[in-house]
Amino acid sequence: MSTAQDTAGGETPAWAEVTPDAARRLLIAAVEAFAERGYHATTTRDIAGRAGMSPAALYIHYKTKEELLHRISRIGHAKALDILRTAARREGTPAERLADAVGSFVRWHAGGRTTARVVQYELDSLGPDARAEILALRRQCDAEVRGIIEEGVAAGDFDVLDVKGTTLAVLSLCIDVARWFNVDGPWTPDEVGALYADLVLRMVGAA
Amino acid sequence: MSTAQDTAGGETPAWAEVTPDAARRLLIAAVEAFAERGYHATTTRDIAGRAGMSPAALYIHYKTKEELLHRISRIGHAKALDILRTAARREGTPAERLADAVGSFVRWHAGGRTTARVVQYELDSLGPDARAEILALRRQCDAEVRGIIEEGVAAGDFDVLDVKGTTLAVLSLCIDVARWFNVDGPWTPDEVGALYADLVLRMVGAA
DNA sequence: GCCCAGGGTGAGCGGGCGCTTAGCGAGCGG
């Protein structure tokens, strides 16, 4: 159960950047707990218990419960931005790059649903400073997708009425996968990624 | 501020079915608080305070804090289902009915964002029985939209690879409006409704 | 063998939570 959360493509083991080991185990426990119950409904005793430690151990590695959420949010958003950036800057037509971006972004939200849930839906539980920092990362995600769509429009490959609105809709569609995707459901992350890539190409008039 | 939340088209005053007046004021206060902070982060003292009452007054009209969420969720889902059902059963081509359904559903999520947020995102805070009841209403919402899409496919108006997946994506797109829509933002609910109706028609290949 | 640094624990503090209860006072039939 503790090794269930990997990255979208299985590149690097998840949360490898968090050290030492005890801090990583606590963070993974927090991700699972926040995803299941939400930030406010999760107790520090629950997090420590999942990591096999006493409640006090949490405060050796993190100043507060909110710092845990902040760390999770920052690492998660960095990963999401990395996925979109990689797709946006590869070679290929705008349609190919948009399909790649949506496909891999959706695979991450479906496969790493536990992490994605926390990253995408617990943002409001952060304090003002931390939230502002995360929102900046979000705007960069938006910019990457909008960039691809604008290039497609400029090249005459896409037919879009409202670039800003369509960008928002595309991201919204991908993000909401984290809310409804069920590992035991009828689709694999790959299947949802492929379906969504097709749907998004239709949305921008590239089909 | 207390009259801010109306229905999508301004048909009936919101929450008119909740009586007596004190119970309705408490429920409206709860909707606002849950939408702002989430169910678990909202205290019964906060709800009562917003309604101008003492903390104990809440328990004259509701057995528990969860009963408030349950009532809000049931009424909200009933309204959502009503919107979709009305659009699905009117006269017109499948494309017209789908555009109507998406447009009005999105207008409700954008205009009544406060309510929609609670209804769509605080579901997991309900107990098993209450959640099961609400999930049944959700499946009916899904069935209404899937019905329109199936008719469009049967009539040869739509070109859809995966009816079930596309239905889910359409609903997901609409629901997520409640997460990002901002009343002070660049769009009105009507504009988002129109944009989304166009995007969904493209998704089903009816453009 | 001794010491020290540092990750870990058990116990517990102050406080705020959901919820209860005893009683108050306005409205009203008789």
Place this chain on the structure above:
DNA sequence: CCGCTCGCTAAGCGCCCGCTCACCCTGGGC
């Protein structure tokens, strides 16, 4: 003008929260 009803309040109960602190155990340098 009594007295009953009933919506509401003030006070507070028991609980568990986030977080702290004094102490312990273990492993590596000398």
